[in-house]
Amino acid sequence: MNEAAMNDPDDRAYKNEDITVYWRPGKCIHATTCYRELIDVFNPRKRPWVNMEGAPTEKIIEIVKKCPTDALTFRYNDEEKQKQEEEIEKAERERRKAKIQEQTEQKSEPEQEPANIQVMKQGPLVVSGSFAVFDSNGNQLRNMAMTSFCRCGNSQSMPFCDGTHRKIGFNK
Amino acid sequence: MAKSDKATEFHVLENGPLMVKGNFKLSDSEGKEIKHPGADIFLCRCGATNNSPFCDGSHKKVSFHG
Numbered sequence: 001m002n003e004a005a006m007n008d009p010d011d012r013a014y015k016n017e018d019i020t021v022y023w024r025p026g027k028c029i030h031a032t033t034c035y036r037e038l039i040d041v042f043n044p045r046k047r048p049w050v051n052m053e054g055a056p057t058e059k060i061i062e063i064v065k066k067c068p069t070d071a072l073t074f075r076y077n078d079e080e081k082q083k084q085e086e087e088i089e090k091a092e093r094e095r096r097k098a099k100i101q102e103q104t105e106q107k108s109e110p111e112q113e114p115a116n117i118q119v120m121k122q123g124p125l126v127v128s129g130s131f132a133v134f135d136s137n138g139n140q141l142r143n144m145a146m147t148s149f150c151r152c153g154n155s156q157s158m159p160f161c162d163g164t165h166r167k168i169g170f171n172k
Numbered sequence: 173m174a175k176s177d178k179a180t181e182f183h184v185l186e187n188g189p190l191m192v193k194g195n196f197k198l199s200d201s202e203g204k205e206i207k208h209p210g211a212d213i214f215l216c217r218c219g220a221t222n223n224s225p226f227c228d229g230s231h232k233k234v235s236f237h238g
Contacts, residue, residue, distance in 0.1 A: 036201065114195035115180035117215075119225040121201040125190070125215060130179040136186035149182070149190055150238075153219035153231075158238040159184040172216075172224040 016052035124161035189227035
């Protein structure tokens with residue numbers, strides 16, 4: 001992920017001396033991980049909502065990596081360091097790929113984990129794992145690896161969360 | 173983790189709750205498991221339930237549309 005992927009006019013970049021954090025609102029599923037874990041940096045009630053001075057760089061990186069989608073990503077400002085990071089990520093990807101291949105060769109059944117449904121306090125239902133979504137006419141919606149369903153009743157993109165719960169002060 | 177034959181199903185009921193069928197794990201914001209009655213559950217979508225996160229029929233009273 002890099003600047004070239006910032007192609008939506010709503011996308012933003014936030015910089016400190018070490019890294020640049022990229023924010024792509026179109027990819028956000030409102031899992032709320034960022035501001036639950038690091039409100040001093042990610043505060044949706046403030047503008048700008050990302051404060052790069054709110055925590056040490058390592059902490060910001062840790063939380064950005066926890067974002068379940070590509071809504072939050074980062075890049076080191078130093079090109080050498082960024083290259084190293086990409087190498088690490090590449091090795092990690094290859095290790096995962098090798099593991100899957102190994103399982104396939106052993107003809108072991110791919111482990112299908114039941115879906116995880118997390119009820120976020122004053123927020124949506126965050127769903128991950130193997131699942132299928134059907135609308136009220138019984139039509140299956142496109143496959144997703146992760147999504148979030150509205151719980152406050154006021155989303156403009158039903159049945160999914162669009163962040164409206166915050167505006168209306170949903171408190172369940 | 174128990175193996176399931178097929179993926180968990182989420183059915184969006186018109187002007188009503190979210191019906192969840194199959195194997196799944198339900199937890200709160202902190203990851204603590206939430207006990208639920210059985211295989212199929214109904215989760216509130218209207219925001220008005222008094223039995224959160226489950227549906228208690230309040231969507232009818234508030235004329236939930238969605």
